[in-house]
Amino acid sequence: MTDTSVKKVVIIDLENKTSETKSFTDLNPYFGGTGVGLKLLEVYHDKNPLIFSVGPLNGFFPFASKTSIVLDNNGAIEDIYIGGNLSTRIKFAGIDSILFHGKSSDEVVVELQNTDVLFHTKETDIQSLGLPGKRSQICVNKDKIQADEYFTTPDLYLEKALLDRNIVGLSITGTENYTVDNFEDYKKLYENIMEMSNDLRVIKEGYPSCSNCPMGCNRSKVGEIGGNVVINSLVACQFADKIYTDIGMVFSCLNTLGYNYTHEDIENLPKLIEETIKKISEL
Amino acid sequence: MTKILKTTGNDKCTGCEMCVFEAQRQLKKVGLEDSLIRVFRGKDADTNAIKFDIEIDPRSNVLDIEKIASICPREVLGVVEQ
Numbered sequence: 172m173t174d175t176s177v178k179k180v181v182i183i184d185l186e187n188k189t190s191e192t193k194s195f196t197d198l199n200p201y202f203g204g205t206g207v208g209l210k211l212l213e214v215y216h217d218k219n220p221l222i223f224s225v226g227p228l229n230g231f232f233p234f235a236s237k238t239s240i241v242l243d244n245n246g247a248i249e250d251i252y253i254g255g256n257l258s259t260r261i262k263f264a265g266i267d268s269i270l271f272h273g274k275s276s277d278e279v280v281v282e283l284q285n286t287d288v289l290f291h292t293k294e295t296d297i298q299s300l301g302l303p304g305k306r307s308q309i310c311v312n313k314d315k316i317q318a319d320e321y322f323t324t325p326d327l328y329l330e331k332a333l334l335d336r337n338i339v340g341l342s343i344t345g346t347e348n349y350t351v352d353n354f355e356d357y358k359k360l361y362e363n364i365m366e367m368s369n370d371l372r373v374i375k376e377g378y379p380s381c382s383n384c385p386m387g388c389n390r391s392k393v394g395e396i397g398g399n400v401v402i403n404s405l406v407a408c409q410f411a412d413k414i415y416t417d418i419g420m421v422f423s424c425l426n427t428l429g430y431n432y433t434h435e436d437i438e439n440l441p442k443l444i445e446e447t448i449k450k451i452s453e454l
Numbered sequence: 455m456t457k458i459l460k461t462t463g464n465d466k467c468t469g470c471e472m473c474v475f476e477a478q479r480q481l482k483k484v485g486l487e488d489s490l491i492r493v494f495r496g497k498d499a500d501t502n503a504i505k506f507d508i509e510i511d512p513r514s515n516v517l518d519i520e521k522i523a524s525i526c527p528r529e530v531l532g533v534v535e536q
Binding site (some may be wrong): 230305346348351381382424 | 483
């Protein structure tokens, strides 16, 4: 079962090379992804955090395959999205968000095995970390990042944020399995969404795919920036917007997983995010 | 004759893991742990292009393997008689 009452955040202090896992009971109104990322940016603003987040649907439903990254780039809040296997691995690590703060004194490769955090020297072969088939890895190579040896993000915000903190690699392995109370309803809904693949704004191709997305499109490689706050808080693919901006569909997905959100909660999310951004800009 | 799930076009795999998740759903699980199908990312030694290898546990035959094969968007998996 997913614990739908809390958001689990792994907080990594790069300066002291320590970590802690905190369960937040007050982040549910933000759903996940960018909503939770922005709220954490507000709470930890004095620490200039870099925040990776997944949403409630990642790992469970198709086309919800991106990971949200929120950061403050010299006073400008940026929300960017990366594909690959990262979102499912964070979800199966049992984590909603990973928050980095501080700066490592030396270049470091950070490894998460579920919520356990290990720090390795830059000489470490990242391929030797984690469990093949259950991991996702980000490498910084010649000032450009690649997730799972293929996926990138728009502009260079993530590269800068990682290098500013002396992070040269990130490996995440997720080994938790979930179940869903009403599994038959969940399976039926999953299959219904699969039947809507013609509603996507991309076509099926043969490029490396994001995990839990059958499209293999040529757009996933470059990631996304900005966009619809409901999609970004779920964190679904922007090319699946016809599916995941349908409030009824989103409500059904969340309800099937055991979340107690109402239609009004979903409708109020954009306003809540707007208020959070305003608060951050006033800090 | 027994029907088994087999990779019939590994080079077409895009690493989407739809087969992994379908196999897990049939066991009422969501996740990667103890999956009867696993997808490994690697690089082609000659071209350095990303390639994927699929490992199928023979125990997957207890599952609805036709359904697993049909969820693959690239027809990488097939059901064959052994």
